Amino acid sequence: xETSANPRYCARCGARLASDxxxxxxxxxxxxAHEAVLSPPxxxxxxxxxxxxxxxxxxxxxxxxxxxxxxxxxxxxxxQISQETAARWLSVSQTQLSRIENGRPLYDLDRLIQxxxxxxxxxxxxxxxxxxxxxxxxxxxxxxxxxAATAGxxxxxxxxxxxxxxxxxxxxxxxxxxxxxxxxRVSSLNAEEIPVQxxxxxxxLPPAGSLILRDSDNNYxxxxxxxxxxxxxxxxxxxxxxxxxxxxxxxQTSHDTDQVIRRxxxxxxxxxxxxxxxxxxxxxxxxxxxxxxxxxxxGPADISDDVITVLKGDxxxxxxxxxxxxxxxxxxxxxxxxxxxxxxxxxxxxAAISPERAVELAVQLSQEVQHSQDGAARWCSVVLIxxxxxRVPPAVTSALQETLRREPCRENLRAIASALSNxxxxxx
Numbered sequence: 001x002e003t004s005a006n007p008r009y010c011a012r013c014g015a016r017l018a019s020d021x022x023x024x025x026x027x028x029x030x031x032x033a034h035e036a037v038l039s040p041p042x043x044x045x046x047x048x049x050x051x052x053x054x055x056x057x058x059x060x061x062x063x064x065x066x067x068x069x070x071x072x073x074x075x076x077x078x079x080q081i082s083q084e085t086a087a088r089w090l091s092v093s094q095t096q097l098s099r100i101e102n103g104r105p106l107y108d109l110d111r112l113i114q115x116x117x118x119x120x121x122x123x124x125x126x127x128x129x130x131x132x133x134x135x136x137x138x139x140x141x142x143x144x145x146x147x148a149a150t151a152g153x154x155x156x157x158x159x160x161x162x163x164x165x166x167x168x169x170x171x172x173x174x175x176x177x178x179x180x181x182x183x184x185r186v187s188s189l190n191a192e193e194i195p196v197q198x199x200x201x202x203x204x205l206p207p208a209g210s211l212i213l214r215d216s217d218n219n220y221x222x223x224x225x226x227x228x229x230x231x232x233x234x235x236x237x238x239x240x241x242x243x244x245x246x247x248x249x250x251x252q253t254s255h256d257t258d259q260v261i262r263r264x265x266x267x268x269x270x271x272x273x274x275x276x277x278x279x280x281x282x283x284x285x286x287x288x289x290x291x292x293x294x295x296x297x298x299g300p301a302d303i304s305d306d307v308i309t310v311l312k313g314d315x316x317x318x319x320x321x322x323x324x325x326x327x328x329x330x331x332x333x334x335x336x337x338x339x340x341x342x343x344x345x346x347x348x349x350x351a352a353i354s355p356e357r358a359v360e361l362a363v364q365l366s367q368e369v370q371h372s373q374d375g376a377a378r379w380c381s382v383v384l385i386x387x388x389x390x391r392v393p394p395a396v397t398s399a400l401q402e403t404l405r406r407e408p409c410r411e412n413l414r415a416i417a418s419a420l421s422n423x424x425x426x427x428x
Contacts, residue, residue: 064100178231188221233260249287285316296376301408304375308411
């Protein structure tokens, strides 16, 4: 009589294997593995108790390390999820996923949200909030409008650099180009001014429908100027999140760039104390004013009050902030705006400015006081109003009085009251 062989058990779930099954997993687990090629498998709640996975998510806040731990989780048995399969789930190339798993943490909030949803990571393990469906639609609309919908760029061919582990990604190339355009204050760069590795990847972009365009003279530019602010902000925020001051201390950022960085900071609260420290003790006025500009746009009144208090005591960063507000709100050349910020008689005396021009400028500044989401810009506008002529124009008085009823910042209330009494807001 033939004796039955020793029973065998599924390496994945522990179920007893059928006698005709020569594999080391049961039929249901084999089907699950096949389905996993198309989308991540359903995993039990205890899956997320894995120490390596929790460390990657909670302690390191590194989505690349989390994906690697997910792929190598004991739940999958001896057949770990390949990098190629996981990359297919996450809509990136295997080369891109390898770079993200082994490189610096990813700070692209859109991609973080997409990957967290794809892998069904429990929200309590994430360091960022997952929007509900309605918020997600609004978010996508905002990102498209601000030039942040990078799908076309990020899906561009990267095979040209696949053999070089240090080759830049498409996203890094976009950040490099945006940074150069922003610093040089130009709208395009010729191919001869672009590093070979970056140019090779840009040459692989489709001729139309891309975020980065190339004209017949081999000049590269972004499809819309707002994309420059987005990619500069993305690059600067990456530096800030790592505690590096190199980029933020280089050049004074624009209002639009700060607005994008603000959105990143709102989802990464650990950056707030970093920026606060730099605002107060930064080595250069540029670092201090850039940090102040981002914090002032976050919204909470207590943060704006802290920023204004620092500006009142920091002559250099206050001058830069006042100059930036004057240049943006009044459409003044930077040098002229600097004279207004410095309260130069050359620009602010009765002899230098007509009553009509004084009213015009004060009205523009009062609109900033009424509508700006930047608490420090509102304060700067009040200071500038007080410097245009000896008295606040009557046309502006009613606007400032109306603003008093809804202004949330203590320091701004003081400044407005001072301006209405024709006193210097810096003295309160």
